[in-house]
Amino acid sequence: MAHYRSLGTIPPKRHTQFRYDGDTLAFEELMGEEGFSADSSLLYHRHIPSAITDSTVWELPDTATVPNHPMKPRHLRLHELFKDDAWQDTDVVTGRRLVLGNGDVRISYAVSGRASPLYRNGVGDECVYVESGAARVETVFGVLNARAGDYVVIPRATTHRWIPQGDEPLRTYCMEANSHIAPPKRYLSRYGQLLEHAPYCERDLHGPTELVEGTGTDVEVLVKHRGAGGEIVGTRFLQAHHPFDVIGWDGCLYPYTFNIEDFEPITGRVHQPPPVHQVFEGDNFVICNFVPRKVDYHPLAVPVPYYHSNVDSDEVMFYVGGDYEARKGSGIGQGSVSLHPGGHSHGPQPGAYERSIGAEFFDELAVMVDTFRPLEIGEGGRACDDGAYAWSWAGRRA
Numbered sequence: 001m002a003h004y005r006s007l008g009t010i011p012p013k014r015h016t017q018f019r020y021d022g023d024t025l026a027f028e029e030l031m032g033e034e035g036f037s038a039d040s041s042l043l044y045h046r047h048i049p050s051a052i053t054d055s056t057v058w059e060l061p062d063t064a065t066v067p068n069h070p071m072k073p074r075h076l077r078l079h080e081l082f083k084d085d086a087w088q089d090t091d092v093v094t095g096r097r098l099v100l101g102n103g104d105v106r107i108s109y110a111v112s113g114r115a116s117p118l119y120r121n122g123v124g125d126e127c128v129y130v131e132s133g134a135a136r137v138e139t140v141f142g143v144l145n146a147r148a149g150d151y152v153v154i155p156r157a158t159t160h161r162w163i164p165q166g167d168e169p170l171r172t173y174c175m176e177a178n179s180h181i182a183p184p185k186r187y188l189s190r191y192g193q194l195l196e197h198a199p200y201c202e203r204d205l206h207g208p209t210e211l212v213e214g215t216g217t218d219v220e221v222l223v224k225h226r227g228a229g230g231e232i233v234g235t236r237f238l239q240a241h242h243p244f245d246v247i248g249w250d251g252c253l254y255p256y257t258f259n260i261e262d263f264e265p266i267t268g269r270v271h272q273p274p275p276v277h278q279v280f281e282g283d284n285f286v287i288c289n290f291v292p293r294k295v296d297y298h299p300l301a302v303p304v305p306y307y308h309s310n311v312d313s314d315e316v317m318f319y320v321g322g323d324y325e326a327r328k329g330s331g332i333g334q335g336s337v338s339l340h341p342g343g344h345s346h347g348p349q350p351g352a353y354e355r356s357i358g359a360e361f362f363d364e365l366a367v368m369v370d371t372f373r374p375l376e377i378g379e380g381g382r383a384c385d386d387g388a389y390a391w392s393w394a395g396r397r398a
Helices: 379-383 389-394
Strands: 005-008 027-032 040-045 052-058 065-067 074-077 097-101 105-112 119-121 126-132 134-139 142-146 150-154 160-165 170-177 217-226 232-241 246-251 256-259 278-282 285-290 314-322 336-340 364-371 376-378
Touching: 052 217, 065 097, 074 379, 074 389, 097 336, 097 379, 105 364, 119 160, 126 314, 134 150, 142 150, 142 256, 150 278, 160 170, 376 379
Parallel strands: 119 217
Antiparallel strands: 005 246, 027 040, 040 246, 052 232, 065 376, 074 336, 097 105, 097 376, 105 170, 126 150, 126 170, 134 142, 134 160, 150 256, 217 232, 278 285, 285 364, 314 336, 314 364
16 A cells, blocks of 8 residues: 555654663564565664564364355355354454455454454554544554444554444454455555545545553464465464564555545446445455445436346455345345355346335445456355345345
């Protein structure tokens, strides 16, 4: 995200001596993408950031997936995954349950009530959507305050932790990439500024507001990284000093939040295709959101989507608010996920096509992920599959 920010105290020129507290030399760290060829930031630490005193295995939660075969569309009820008060002893990181995934992106869900361990993802960027609740996200770059409706975008290898705030469960929908996550290229100038036709701008992106200082030695940090054969594995590092020891930083790479309420919908006289709803992209997948909006105003418009075959992609829709018109009669509600696999023609439920004629406004809120490789089903997805959604277009629920 080529939008420059700085926080704390930094020297006037990069890669030069920086002394603080009189004459103490700070340790400069470059965090950058694509080697030294893309966005980066420089962080100034009190201690050597590479210093570790131990390394042991972190056994990850169940990351196995099974193919969606025989192929069928599915309805997953995510709110069934964390029942009763189990969420009170769960955190955003270790409590994730894998719903869907492939070699490009993994989608997990967690309901949390306690602070997470210190953690960094060494595989790819994370985009975490806050369905409800609030959190203080402490990072090596500083503090993010996350609220319902926020996307929290965390660059690869950013050490951070989630601390739920308030009494309400923190519900999070996590999209973990094997790549970087950024605004769509078509919204950006050749130098990285968001253009006038983009549905949001830099004013809507909120970076860290204050540095956070941690103390202690032999501090545990959970690291997710690539293993042999490309599988994802975990390691527990003991850092010689707490990683939250940054005096200041500057650059164009850092975590930030973007709230779904700040997305300005693009509408037209006839139904607009899903790319107008796009908010982010990674390698081989995109993230879109459907927000409350005025709908098609041609006198003969049919406001709900036309039936379409996802020949090149799987479509995953997470329903987070409002009343999703096209899915009425399917059993889908808030907290549901629909999976429409490539090769299956899908669209509105029976009756929705006709009922939408004459509508002027849709009050719906949903987060969509489209992938360009088939998605497989994780442990969490298998546990909350309703088993009947595939037959709903034929008027059957069993």
